[in-house]
Amino acid sequence: MREGIMGADVMFARATVLEECPEKKSVGDAGGWNPESYAREQIRGLVRQVFFSNAERPVRQVVCSALGPETDVKDICRKVGEALALETTGSVGVVGEYPKILSGAEAYAAETSARPGDGSTPLRQAASRVRGNLWLVPPPGKDGDRGSTALLHSYLGQMRREFEYSIVEGPPAGESNGATAMAQFADGIILVLCAHRTRRATARKVKEMLEAAQARILGMVLSDRDFPIPEGIYRRL
Numbered sequence: 722m723r724e725g726i727m728g729a730d731v732m733f734a735r736a737t738v739l740e741e742c743p744e745k746k747s748v749g750d751a752g753g754w755n756p757e758s759y760a761r762e763q764i765r766g767l768v769r770q771v772f773f774s775n776a777e778r779p780v781r782q783v784v785c786s787a788l789g790p791e792t793d794v795k796d797i798c799r800k801v802g803e804a805l806a807l808e809t810t811g812s813v814g815v816v817g818e819y820p821k822i823l824s825g826a827e828a829y830a831a832e833t834s835a836r837p838g839d840g841s842t843p844l845r846q847a848a849s850r851v852r853g854n855l856w857l858v859p860p861p862g863k864d865g866d867r868g869s870t871a872l873l874h875s876y877l878g879q880m881r882r883e884f885e886y887s888i889v890e891g892p893p894a895g896e897s898n899g900a901t902a903m904a905q906f907a908d909g910i911i912l913v914l915c916a917h918r919t920r921r922a923t924a925r926k927v928k929e930m931l932e933a934a935q936a937r938i939l940g941m942v943l944s945d946r947d948f949p950i951p952e953g954i955y956r957r958l
Contacts, residue, residue: 761804768804771911771939772886780908782881783939786819786891786900787913788923794819794890794913797942799857801911802888806855811885814848814858819890819899844883856884873899874906894927901934909937915944 772780785801787794795817802815848856861876880887894900894912904910910931914924931938 761800764800764804765808767911767940767942768801768808771909772805773808778908778937780939781885782877782887782889782907784889784891784900784903784907784910785913785942786894786904786910787915788893788895788919788927789915790893790896791918792893792913792915792944797913797944798888798890802855803851805886805888806852809886810854812854812856812883814844814856814880814884814887816858816860816880816887816889818860819892844879858884858887870899870902873903877903877906894931895923901931901936904931904936905934909939911940911942912938913942913944 771783785794785798798815798817802813806813844858845856848858850856858880861872877887877889880889889903889907891900891903891910894910900910912924912927928938
C-alpha cells in the first residue's frame with residue numbers, strides 16, 4: 722500500500738516529511754528539482770510547526786517512533802535535531818537509539834545500578850557535541866541493558882533538565898507499549914510511517930491506542946517515498 726495511508730481517517734499528523742528511498746532512483750536524479758533539498762525543507766517545516774507554532778502548549782521534548790521495526794528512525798531523529806538546532810539558540814539533545822524497557826520483577830535489578838539517565842551522571846558528560854548547541858546523547862544503560870518504566874521516565878526527566886529541547890527515538894509504536902509510555906511523559910510523539918510497508922489498519926490502530934492513552938500526536942514522517950509523477954510538477958511545489 723502506498724497512497725492509502727494518507728486517507729482522511731488516518732491523516733492525524735500536522736506535517737509530512739518525504740524521504741527519498743535510498744534504493745530507488747528519483748525523478749530528480751536527472752537534474753533540476755532536488756528531492757534531498759525538498760526533504761530538508763519538509764523537515765524544517767515540521768520542526769517549525771511542532772516546536773514553534775503553539776505558544777499555549779509549548780513543545781520541548783518529543784518521541785519519534787516508527788510503526789514497525791523495519792523502519793529506521795535514527796537518521797530522522799538526527800535530521801530533526803539538526804534542523805531544530807538551526808532554528809534556536811537553545812540546547813538540543815538527540816537520542817538516536819531507543820531505550821529497551823522491562824516490566825515487573827525483571828525491572829527491579831535494573832533499578833539498583835547507576836547508569837546514564839538515573840540522575841547520578843550528567844548526560845552531557847556522556848554525550849557527543851556535534852556543533853554549538855547540538856548533542857548526540859546515549860540511551861540509558863549500557864549496550865543490551867534494559868530498564869524499568871520508572872528509569873525511563875527518570876531519563877526523560879533528566880534530558881528535559883539538561884537540554885532545552887530533546888528528540889528521543891522510541892520503540893516501534895505498533896509492537897510495544899514503550900512508545901506510548903514515552904509519549905505520555907514527553908510533550909508528544911512524531912510517528913514515522915513507511916510508504917511501502919505501513920498498512921492503513923496498523924496506522925489506525927496505533928493512532929487510536931495513543932489517543933486512548935491521551936498521548937499527544939505532534940506530526941508524521943512518511944519515509945521511503947518515491948516520486949512517480951513528472952519532475953516539472955514537483956518543481957512547482
